[in-house]
Amino acid sequence: MVTRADWFVGTVTEAAMLTRTGRRLLVDVPGWPGNRPGQHLDLRLTAEDGYQAVRSYSIASFGHGQAVELAVDELPDGEVSPYLVEDVIVGDQLEVRGPLGGFFVWDAEQTEPVQLIAGGSGIVPLVAMARAHHAAASAAPFRLLYSVRTPADAYFADELLSLVDASFALDWVYTRETPSGWPRPAGRVTRELLAETSLSASDAPTVYVCGPTGFVEATAKALVALGHDPQRIRTERFGGS
Amino acid sequence: MSSHPFPHLADGVTSTVENVDGNALAGPLSALFAADLTTALVTCRHCGDEAPLATAVVERDDSSDIVICRGCTHTLFTLHHSPAGLRLDLAGLAALAAPPDS
Ligand SMILES: Cc1cc2nc3c(=O)[nH]c(=O)nc-3n(C[C@H](O)[C@H](O)[C@H](O)COP(=O)(O)OP(=O)(O)OC[C@H]3O[C@@H](n4cnc5c(N)ncnc54)[C@H](O)[C@@H]3O)c2cc1C
Ligand SMILES: [Zn+2]
Numbered sequence: 545m546v547t548r549a550d551w552f553v554g555t556v557t558e559a560a561m562l563t564r565t566g567r568r569l570l571v572d573v574p575g576w577p578g579n580r581p582g583q584h585l586d587l588r589l590t591a592e593d594g595y596q597a598v599r600s601y602s603i604a605s606f607g608h609g610q611a612v613e614l615a616v617d618e619l620p621d622g623e624v625s626p627y628l629v630e631d632v633i634v635g636d637q638l639e640v641r642g643p644l645g646g647f648f649v650w651d652a653e654q655t656e657p658v659q660l661i662a663g664g665s666g667i668v669p670l671v672a673m674a675r676a677h678h679a680a681a682s683a684a685p686f687r688l689l690y691s692v693r694t695p696a697d698a699y700f701a702d703e704l705l706s707l708v709d710a711s712f713a714l715d716w717v718y719t720r721e722t723p724s725g726w727p728r729p730a731g732r733v734t735r736e737l738l739a740e741t742s743l744s745a746s747d748a749p750t751v752y753v754c755g756p757t758g759f760v761e762a763t764a765k766a767l768v769a770l771g772h773d774p775q776r777i778r779t780e781r782f783g784g785s
Numbered sequence: 786m787s788s789h790p791f792p793h794l795a796d797g798v799t800s801t802v803e804n805v806d807g808n809a810l811a812g813p814l815s816a817l818f819a820a821d822l823t824t825a826l827v828t829c830r831h832c833g834d835e836a837p838l839a840t841a842v843v844e845r846d847d848s849s850d851i852v853i854c855r856g857c858t859h860t861l862f863t864l865h866h867s868p869a870g871l872r873l874d875l876a877g878l879a880a881l882a883a884p885p886d887s
Binding site: 549585586591592631642645648778782784785 | 790791792803804805806807808809811812815821823824837838839840845
């Protein structure tokens, strides 16, 4: 799917809160050429005085359809995310450019083991990969490590749980508050934790790491320290600290 | 264009610098190049480091994307955004090579 990115006008067809701060938007985009699992789009908002703001959002959906699924986390002092989470309603129009990016993608032809590591809203492109892996009945071993503040902050939790099978494993890290009886205290992803909860370097997995920039930097560094080949670590940084 | 106008917060809003990476350049560069350049290998003029553009450090604000070599922290190139359009400044870029399948 090599397609030139273009601007399209989409219409919001579904909008629902996923968590306290996260909202799922389904956008119908006539002419959308489809997208590979992991790609993103640029979303452009125009104020009445002509002022424009552009932000990137990963796409949770994949394949040929023109229904594009997004999940946006509201940053309290943000310019665009509070509008998308609190103001936009079904029927509103949004301008999007895409599909974008050929680096942070997984294709069903890949057969090697894959470790996915998400921090917060960094789960969005990895959900697309997990869905594609399932839809293709891929035998490639997949393991997802999902770091969230508290159990209530997880996006797509039920769906991810339903994907667990012989070729898809799911592990959680809670950084602020754990479910009761959880074996580990709340805390950040560390080298020791990665060693326990992710595929080892000896399996030579391709590792996809996505989330806030600080999370991605720390995780990639720990992966290299654990012996992963930097060339097989694919990263996508959402910004923030 | 939206039935719920995007409020222009203007005046009070100061432009902050966001640290992202080369993946975020896919959109802006698509206005200049037909192929996706984020998988292209870029070579740094300063340290010779060669890496996919997606892995470069990008300092983004409202007016520019400054693309920085992860090997040596020198600037590879800068994308300037203005009402007049896009301008690419190739300060520290020695080479740019597209992978065979793009
Ligand atoms: C390739 C790519 C894909 C992305 N995909 C998604 C996605 O699927 N879902 C999603 O919710 N966001 C995603 N983002 C982040 C998104 O583009 C915006 O940065 C985010 O929505 C904040 O925009 P804003 O206008 O609300 O905040 P701004 O007004 O731009 O910033 C407000 C404040 O929040 C801080 N901040 C900005 N971004 C972040 C962040 N990611 N984490 C923590 N603090 C931050 C800023 O430093 C600033 O202090 C993605 C970013 C990139 C580059
Ligand atoms: Zn360099």
